[in-house]
Amino acid sequence: MKLGRIVAIFLLLAPVLGYASEPVWMRDVTVLADDSMEGRAAGSNGSALSRQYIISRYKEIGLLPLHSLDSFTHPFSAENKGKQINGTNIVGKLDGKIERYIVVSAHYDHIGRKGRRIFNGADDNASGVAAMLYLAAQSQAQSRQCHQVFLAPDAEEHGLLGARAFVKAGLLESDTIFVNLNLDMLSQPGGREEVLVSGNLSHPRFNRLIEDIEIASNMPMIATDERRRVGRFPNLSDRRKVSDHAAFAEQGIPFLFLGVGRHNYYHTPRDTVSRIDRExxxxxxxxxWQYLQQLDALCAQH
Ligand SMILES: [Zn+2]
Known part of the structure; x- marks a missing residue:
């Protein structure tokens, strides 16, 4: 089925199904984790369909392509365990006043299907992409200090291939990237109401920023390193290559990672929209969103 038709049917049924009153991130996550997207494995038809949808949302929000790309796509080809993977990152930007970049990232690929079983990847990582789209729309509606880039890497599940290809392509000068804010899995608390944070900025203001958001949101921010929960302070190097921020860290670019960590539905066909904890x-x-706003303020002072 063509994307246009799926979206048309969805919009037609949305009021009936109660989606009209849904927050925009729930609508996006519902489309991206639909069976028609077939689990969004890099190179698949479902991946192409999800890409069309994300690009249509970039256009709707008013993002612009990077000068160095002149479209929203960044195709790449990379090797993983002797296998050639062709993938396509999705990239858009909002201009700020200062020549520095905040790169918000959320991978859109997942592990596809095995036979008739579809791995929808609602939490991993349709939830991060939908959150990123919300951040882009919020940012678009107000003024920014630094430029913001919204990057949906492909082939994260093959070993961060898309994010590494993006960083290595030099589409942005790496020394102009103030921080990578990476979102991967935001919708499943897995029994623990907390957010895992890691980052490699040893900046006192950065700790303060996390503490401020923790207090304002009344949500515990738990620093992680290796396999341990290490407590409150996130100025640690993340040596576990759990998600795309590692591609930035490898080039010495500061990052901040937000996610919930592994849970019972992780990488199973049960990672579906119906299991999202909406609240x-x-x-x-x-x-x-608070992180992005605070990082923009920090970027201006830097
Ligand atoms: Zn993921």
Whole structure:
């Protein structure tokens, strides 16, 4: 089925199904984790369909392509365990006043299907992409200090291939990237109402920023490193290559990662929209927005 038709049917049915009253991130996550997207494996038809949808949302929000790309797509080809993977990152930007970039990232690929079982990847990572789209729309509606880039990497599940290809392509000068804010899995508390944070900025203001958001949102921010929960302070290097921020860290670019960590539905066909904890997810989306605003303010002082 063509994307236009799926979206048309969805919009037609939305009021009937009660989606009209849904927050915008729930609508986006519902489309991206639909069976028609077939689990969004890099190179699949479902991946192409999800890409069309994300690009249509970039246009709707008013993002612009990077000068160095002149479209919203960044195709790449990379090797993983002897296998050639062709993927396509999605990139858009909003201009600020200062020549520095905040790169918000959320991978849109997932692990696809095995036979008839579809791995919808609602939490991993349709939830991060939908949150990123919300951040882009919020940012678009107000003025910014630094430029903001919204990057949906492909082939994260193959070993961060898209994010690494993006960083290595030099589409942005790496020394002009103030921070990478990486969102990966925001909608499943897995029994623990907390957000895992990691980052490699040893900046006192950065700790303060996390503490401020923790207090304002009443949500515990738990620093992680390796397999341990290490407590409150996130100025640690994240050596676990759990998500795309590692691609930035490898080039010495500061990052901040927000996610919920592994849970029972992680990488199973049960990671579906119906299992999203909507109340928790609404909080993490707002928290991600607070991070972006605070990082923009910090970027201006830097
Ligand atoms: Zn993920």
């Amino acid at each position: 928790f997810y609404a909080k993490t989306v707002d928290i991600a």
